[in-house]
Amino acid sequence: MSHDGPALTGDTPRTVLMCPGQGAYLPGALRHLRDLPAVADVLRRVDAHSTALGATGPPVARLLTDPGAPDPDQLLHTDPLAFDLATYTAVTALAVVLLDLAARPVHAVLGHSMGDLAALTAAGVLTLEQGVRLLHLRDRLLRDAALPAAGLLCTDLTADRAAELLRTRALARVRIAARNAPTQTVLAGPDDQLATAARAARALGHRATPLTSRTAYHHPLLIDVHRSFRRLLRAQRVAPPALAVYTTVTDRPLGTPAQLRSLAAAHLTEPMALHPTLHALRRAGVTTYLDSGPRALLTTLARAALPGCAVAAPFRTPVGVERLRHRLTAALG
Known part of the structure; x- marks a missing residue:
């Protein structure tokens, strides 16, 4: 079976789903969507699998549905694993909602830093449970590394x-x-x-x-953690991507199993260059850029890089389904 990613070809306007990383945790971000079956399922599965793996911190479901949950700085200080899980879960759950509600088909995903893991999940390369397990494994490696501040x-x-x-x-x-x-x-x-x-x-x-960050991501300081994580990733089964997979560490789509596994670890040491990737997407026919994170972190950057492109950040503030549909229609037509 080929693992080459779907190609972006032809003259049809294309849409990319952008998955942010650092900065995507917002207390209560999913509170107005918590009763959507797809969102409820993501929250349930993340907490169930994380508990089975030994997590003792606050449930992700509470962090993402209670606006009174700890703010990013507080949560990162008290429970960095819970911070990472909440970030990944928020972006993944909102990606699921967008893939379901967007009037236009989505053709590609773009991960930004830690958002690569959510992008791989949205593209069907990794399961939600794999994403949770990888964050647990990475958390252990980071704790054992005894890194400097x-x-x-x-x-x-x-x-x-x-x-x-x-x-x-x-x-x-x-x-x-x-x-x-x-x-x-x-x-x-x-x-x-x-x-x-x-x-x-x-x-x-x-x-x-x-920035609110656990450590110096995208830095050689994490080279040993990166090597250990890459070894663990070799055992992960990856599925053929249902969408073209892009990242900010290269301007080419990724499709082979080795490339997709490596992507899950890239944020540890590889520097990012968002502009070349955005321009590569434009050359591939992408005209619409959807932000699957709370706030509007990546659409702001896309608008600055690509004047005239269509962008939508429907989760810039928490809203219910009907308001969400209205935002998508207003932004995308």
């Missing part, structure tokens, strides 16, 4: 200006983790050097905002 810093620097700043300030352990937009560059590294980078950027009149 490290994180991510979002700036409004260009990538070239960021690289110059790191060079002139001798911040050798800080790396460019993501080029999200011409003037949005994310840095990764140990907390002390990130703090120096933030002060330097602000002194030059630029914004520098620490």
Whole structure:
């Protein structure tokens, strides 16, 4: 059986479903959709499988249906595994809803950082239970690694200006983790050097905002975790993707089993470049960009990169099904 992903060919306008990672956890994000059978099923299965694997933290169903649940910073501090599970579950559940309700067919998925795992699930490559198990395995590896305090810093620097700043300030352990937009560059590294980078950027009149993050993703600091996770991924069965699978670490669609397994670990060490992937999607005929996360994290970036493209972030605030249909119709026609 071939595992090549579906090709995006022809002149028919195409739609891509974008799956965000960091920043996609919002307390109570699914509260107005909790009674939808598809959403209820995702919440039930995630909590059941996570409990079977030994999770002792707050149920994901409560985190995503109670607006009074811990905020991202608090949850990440008290239970990083619950934070990761809630992020993955929110994006996956909302992807299921969009795939069901979107008037236009969806032809591809695009994962962003940790959103690659949700994208693989939405494309049918991994099951929901596999996604939960992989997050448990990754959590164990991260805890056992005894990593130094490290994180991510979002700036409004260009990538070239960021690289110059790191060079002139001798911040050798800080790396460019993501080029999200011409003037949005994310840095990764140990907390002390990130703090120096933030002060330097602000002194030059630029914004520098620490992101809610467990560690310095997209950084060589995690190379040993990456290698161990890749070994564990070799045992995972992957199904042929039902949708073309894209990611921000390459501008080519992924389809072979080896590529798809590697994608689940890419966010640990591989830097992201969103612009080339968005332009590759446009060349492949994609005209519509759907955001499957709370807020409008990726559609904002898509609009900046591709003026004139159609975007929709129907979950930018929690809404019920009818309001959701209205938003989709207004955005997509």
